Amino acid sequence: MLRLLTPRESESLLLSFLPEDLNTDLVDLHCHSTASDGILSPTELVSRAKSQGVTLMALTDHDTVDGVAEAQAAGDQLGITVATGIEFSSLWGRRSVHIVGLNIDPASACLRKAIALREELREERAERIAERLHKRGFEGALQGGRAIAGDSVLGRPHFARWLVEAGHVEDTARAFKRYLGAGKIGDVRVEWPQLRETVETIQSAGGTAVLAHPLKYGLTRTQLLRLLTEFHHSGGNAVELLCGRQNPTQTRELRSLMALAVGDSNDAPMHSSLGSDFHQPEQPWRELGCVRLPEGVEPVWNLWHTLHRDRPGEAISA
Numbered sequence: 268m269l270r271l272l273t274p275r276e277s278e279s280l281l282l283s284f285l286p287e288d289l290n291t292d293l294v295d296l297h298c299h300s301t302a303s304d305g306i307l308s309p310t311e312l313v314s315r316a317k318s319q320g321v322t323l324m325a326l327t328d329h330d331t332v333d334g335v336a337e338a339q340a341a342g343d344q345l346g347i348t349v350a351t352g353i354e355f356s357s358l359w360g361r362r363s364v365h366i367v368g369l370n371i372d373p374a375s376a377c378l379r380k381a382i383a384l385r386e387e388l389r390e391e392r393a394e395r396i397a398e399r400l401h402k403r404g405f406e407g408a409l410q411g412g413r414a415i416a417g418d419s420v421l422g423r424p425h426f427a428r429w430l431v432e433a434g435h436v437e438d439t440a441r442a443f444k445r446y447l448g449a450g451k452i453g454d455v456r457v458e459w460p461q462l463r464e465t466v467e468t469i470q471s472a473g474g475t476a477v478l479a480h481p482l483k484y485g486l487t488r489t490q491l492l493r494l495l496t497e498f499h500h501s502g503g504n505a506v507e508l509l510c511g512r513q514n515p516t517q518t519r520e521l522r523s524l525m526a527l528a529v530g531d532s533n534d535a536p537m538h539s540s541l542g543s544d545f546h547q548p549e550q551p552w553r554e555l556g557c558v559r560l561p562e563g564v565e566p567v568w569n570l571w572h573t574l575h576r577d578r579p580g581e582a583i584s585a
Contacts (some may be wrong), residue, residue, distance in 0.1 A: 289568050292322040293556035296352065296567070297367055297479065297510060297542020300326060301417070302334030303354075304424040306547035309338035312555075315548070317345045321556040323568070325352035325369050327542070330385040331420050332373040353378075354479060356385060357465035358458070359494055364484060366465045367507065367540070370571060371474035378472040381460065386420070392455045393421045399452045400426070405435060423447045424546075463501040475570055476503045477540045480510035482517055488524070495528035495537075505538035505567040508560065511553040518561065540567040 299305035300312045309326060316324050326338040335351050342349035353368045371378055397409035411429035412421055427442035436442045447453035469476040478498045506525055525537050541560050543553045560566055
């Protein structure tokens with residue numbers, strides 16, 4: 268007699284829906300839609316991925332899973348496997364880092380609690396950003412940012428677009444350079460949950476915890492090794508070895524640091540993930556499906572195949 272899988276199991280296991288040979292297919296496990304700070308709707312994003320030749324993708328919007336159901340429905344129509352995903356804001360000590368959760372159960376109570384907390388923190392940050400912009404002479408920033416964000420998670424990119432539309436800057440790049448980037452008036456610190464707690468949340472929701480774009484935090488080699496080591500010791504499953512197009516030398520160096528982070532213990536090596544971090548068109552260095560994993564690494568999807576092999580006899584009942 269077939270046992271019905273729980274919602275958590277059916278969401279966290281891709282089973283036979285995975286493409287047959289992902290080592291040669293185009294995969295993108297990090298991209299954003301209008302559910303957070305992307306330009307394209309979830310449906311438009313999946314359609315673009317299809318046109319780029321992607322066969323497996325994950326929608327990983329910032330601190331929300333609101334776009335996942337729409338993306339998966341589009342994937343069903345277009346023949347693309349769309350895994351559930353999220354990109355959680357977190358802290359490593361006092362530094363902000365991002366942890367991607369793949370194959371999460373969107374209905375998980377612990378996941379929903381973590382999302383609700385971050386929604387509160389983002390709202391508080393938005394109000395503080397708007398207050399600072401107001402003191403700088405930019406009135407109506409909060410209302411303008413909310414109008415642009417709509418139902419999506421309100422973030423600095425929405426304030427940047429408002430500054431452009433209001434005629435205060437020429438483009439969003441200048442908005443960040445002058446007002447919203449690191450060290451500027453709109454750079455408001457948030458006490459996100461710590462890295463270990465974020466990893467535990469993702470895994471409690473049946474997912475795979477991936478350290479997002481580790482080369483983009485501006486860390487020294489020593490600091491990066493410390494981050495990778497702590498992530499590994501916190502139970503992290505994989506590292507985003509490639510995030511958009513990057514220097515091959517940097518990729519090789521990151522691979523060596525991942526190995527050092529595991530050390531000579533009997534622990535399994537950290538797996539490798541990849542993605543474009545796509546937000547909008549006309550950025551070829553972050554185009555959907557623009558990178559492939561190098562040979563000789565353990566891809567993150569092998570973890571999902573392992574889950575499948577470890578559950579013989581289970582099936583999804585119609």
